[in-house]
Amino acid sequence: MKIGFVVSFFDFRNDVRRVMAEVDKQHEVIIFGRPENRDEILRHLPKGLEFRVINERKNSFWNNVWMKLFVLFKRIPKSRHNFFLMELFKASHATDPAVRKKNYKIIQWIRRLPKFISYDTYLKGLNYQKGTDLSEIDQFVCFTAIADDFLLARLLHEKYPVKVYVYSWDHACKHICFSERAHYICWNERIKEDIVHLQHVPPAHVKVVGASQFAYIHEYQQRQAQLPRTYSFRYVYFGCAIGIDDLVKEEVSVAMSVAQVLAKTRPELTLVVRPYPVQSNWEVYQTLRNLPNVIMDDGFRTVDLSVKDGHILEKFEKIAHAEAFFHLGTTMGLEACFTDTPSFILDYGYKNKDGLSLYSFIHQYQNDRHLIDLAPQNAVRSERHLTEILKELNNPTYRLLNKQVQAQYQIKSFEQFSEDLLTP
Numbered sequence: 303m304k305i306g307f308v309v310s311f312f313d314f315r316n317d318v319r320r321v322m323a324e325v326d327k328q329h330e331v332i333i334f335g336r337p338e339n340r341d342e343i344l345r346h347l348p349k350g351l352e353f354r355v356i357n358e359r360k361n362s363f364w365n366n367v368w369m370k371l372f373v374l375f376k377r378i379p380k381s382r383h384n385f386f387l388m389e390l391f392k393a394s395h396a397t398d399p400a401v402r403k404k405n406y407k408i409i410q411w412i413r414r415l416p417k418f419i420s421y422d423t424y425l426k427g428l429n430y431q432k433g434t435d436l437s438e439i440d441q442f443v444c445f446t447a448i449a450d451d452f453l454l455a456r457l458l459h460e461k462y463p464v465k466v467y468v469y470s471w472d473h474a475c476k477h478i479c480f481s482e483r484a485h486y487i488c489w490n491e492r493i494k495e496d497i498v499h500l501q502h503v504p505p506a507h508v509k510v511v512g513a514s515q516f517a518y519i520h521e522y523q524q525r526q527a528q529l530p531r532t533y534s535f536r537y538v539y540f541g542c543a544i545g546i547d548d549l550v551k552e553e554v555s556v557a558m559s560v561a562q563v564l565a566k567t568r569p570e571l572t573l574v575v576r577p578y579p580v581q582s583n584w585e586v587y588q589t590l591r592n593l594p595n596v597i598m599d600d601g602f603r604t605v606d607l608s609v610k611d612g613h614i615l616e617k618f619e620k621i622a623h624a625e626a627f628f629h630l631g632t633t634m635g636l637e638a639c640f641t642d643t644p645s646f647i648l649d650y651g652y653k654n655k656d657g658l659s660l661y662s663f664i665h666q667y668q669n670d671r672h673l674i675d676l677a678p679q680n681a682v683r684s685e686r687h688l689t690e691i692l693k694e695l696n697n698p699t700y701r702l703l704n705k706q707v708q709a710q711y712q713i714k715s716f717e718q719f720s721e722d723l724l725t726p
Contacts, residue, residue: 303329303330303440303441303724304329304330304331304332304438304439304440304441305325305329305330305331305332305439305440305441305442305443305724306332306333306334306436306439306441306442306443307322307325307331307332307333307334307442307443307444307445308334308335308356308442308443308444308445308448308449308450308453308454309333309334309335309339309343309445309449310335310336310339310445310447310448310449312333312335312339312342312343312346313342313345313346314579314580315445315469316610316611316614317514317515317517317518317716318445318469318514319346319348320514320517320611320716321514321517321716321719321720321723322348322351323348323351324716324717324719324720325720325723325724326348326350326351328721329724330352331351331352332351332352332353332354332439333347333351333352333353333354334353334354334355334356334434334449334453335353335355335356335449336355336356336449336450337355337356337357339449340353340355354434354435355434356434356449356450356452356453357431357433357434358430358431358432358433358434358450358452358453358455358456359430359431359450359452360429360430360431360452362429364429365428365429368424368427368428371419372419372424373408373412374408374411374412374415375415375416375417375418375419376417376419376420376421376424376478377417377418377419377420377421377478378417378478379474379475379476379477379478379500379501380499380500381475381476381500381667383662383665383666383667384472384475384476384666384667384668385475385476385477385478386409386412386413387476387658387662387663387666388476388477389409389412390406390409390657390658391545391546391658392405393405393406393408393409394546394547394548394658395547420482420502421478421479421480421481422481422482422483424451425451425454425455425458425459425481426455426459428451428452428455430452430453430455430456431452432456434453434456436456436457436462439462440463441462441463441465441724442457442462442463442464442465443465443466443467443723443724444464444465444466444467444484445466445467445469446466446467446468446469446470446473446477446479447473447477447479448466448479451479454479454481454484458481458483458484464483464484464485465484465485465486465487465723466479466480466481466484466485466486466487467486467487467488467511467514467723468486468487468488468489468493468497469514470633471489471493471513471633471636471668471672472666472667472668474488474493474496474497474500474501475496475500475666475667475668476666476667480497480501480502480503481503482502482503482504482507484507485507485508485509486503486507486508486509487508487509487510487511487723488508488509488510488511489510489511489512489513489516489711490510490512490710490711490712491510491710492671492672492710493510493672494508494509494510496667496671500667511719511722511723512711512712512713512714512719512722513711513719514716514719514723515633516637516640516711516713516714517713517714517715517716517719518611518614518615518618519618519637519640519713520713520714520715520716521615521715521716522615522618522619522622523713525615526618526619526622529615529616529619531619531623532616532619532620532623533572533574533597533620533623535572536570536571536572536625537571537572537573537574537597537624537625538560538564538571538572538573538574538624538625538626538627538628538692539574539576539599539620539621539624539626539627539628539643540557540560540573540574540575540576540627540628540629541576541627541628541629541632541634541635541638542557542575542576542577542578542581542587542629542630542632543578543629543630543631543632543634543635543663544578544581544630544663545578545580545581546658546663548658549658549659549660549663550578550581550586551586552651552652552660553630553660554586554587554589554590555651556630556648556650556651556660557573557575557590558589558590558593559650559651559685559688560573560628560648560688561573561590561593561595561596563685563688563689563692564595564692565594565595566689567689567692567693568692568693569595571595571625571692572595572596572597573593573595573596573597574596574597574598574599574620574624575587575590575596575597575598575599576599576600576617576620576634577598577599577600578632584600587600599620601613617634618637618641621634621637621638621641621643622641622642622643623643624643625643625695626643626644626645626646626691626692626695626700627643627644627645627646628646628647628648628682629645629646629647629648630647630648630660630663630664631647631663631664631666631669635647635669635673636672636673636707638704639703639704639706639707639708640704640707640708640711640713641704642701642704643704644680644695644700644701644703644704645673645680645703645704646680646681646682646691646700647664647669647673647674647680647681647682648664648682648688649664649665649674649681649682649683650682650683650684650685650687652664673703676703676706676707677702677703677706679699679700679702680700680703
């Protein structure tokens with residue numbers, strides 16, 4: 303078969319490239335991407351795969367009006383908090399202060415206006431060009447967030463077989479790109495519940511297959527005995543999670559708080575800090591570098607957002623050998639649960655609970671539902687609470703979360719995941 307993969311964030315998603323290369327062993331893979339992403343896709347294109355440019359967007363008076371109406375009146379997921387946090391995050395990236403102010407104003411209007419245009423209604427109203435070469439494709443696999451609404455509108459209207467892989471555990475609660483006409487693939491049963499409940503997708507249209515990025519956990523489990531230990535000293539590991547410029551300083555302050563409590567309570571332990579890969583300016587972590595009991599784990603950065611597979615396996619090795627893993631809301635906090643290392647989310651250090659705040663980031667829907675609610679004892683509420691936890695890291699209660707998470711997810715190889723992804 304010829305399988306068409308519609309991609310976004312191609313440089314950042316090493317696991318997606320691995321899946322495509324695996325599928326190409328049994329089928330013929332064609333990758334579709336937007337014109338502005340052409341160079342990054344070609345730079346990371348697995349050998350032997352074909353690339354086709356998406357050419358569906360039509361600049362017309364109707365489309366311009368329709369898109370603006372959808373921005374204002376679109377139906378949003380029931381997890382409003384997460385949706386608006388994502389909107390604020392996107393708005394904050396505007397470099398022009400006037401544009402950023404305008405974006406925030408639009409968000410204020412969206413909060414007030416009624417929500418009656420579904421994503422399906424929006425797609426049906428778009429006029430597309432039919433300029434993309436879709437010849438001989440037997441099945442399409444898209445990844446959230448959807449790379450191109452115009453292409454999806456065409457695929458669904460012309461009744462091509464379309465699967466959408468919900469790439470992350472937080473996508474169902476923060477995106478609006480869910481159509482009742484497509485079929486969805488997700489990580490586990492609880493995330494399937496999220497898709498059905500938050501996005502109004504019929505249960506029969508959602509299938510549990512697993513997580514492509516967890517295939518690296520499978521590789522680590524197969525090779526962990528051969529991997530050298532990175533750090534000879536004892537340490538706790540802190541995974542940075544925030545790419546929002548306005549909040550990074552607050553995350554750094556919390557990390558410094560952990561370092562200071564650690565120095566007083568467990569001076570024999572070092573704090574190893576992993577910067578957030580998507581944070582463009584790592585200079586924001588300089589104050590952490592200056593602390594005597596902090597080591598920065600920053601050797602994995604490349605020329606773009608891609609991370610070498612070897613560095614991904616190293617990440618799991620570092621987590622596995624840590625006394626504990628701390629974070630403010632990251633997939634790494636979930637990944638840590640597949641080791642014997644206790645994983646803690648830090649729930650303090652914020653000054654307010656509104657809008658684009660540290661509290662809002664920590665208490666995203668997926669963090670509350672899939673981590674904090676499962677094990678409230680692993681949510682660190684204050685420096686005093688952190689002190690108590692550090693004194694008894696070997697307490698079995700802190701590893702109950704690991705057992706609960708491991709019971710909910712299937713860890714598959716890239717080969718098995720790729721096969722199951724295409725199974726009807």
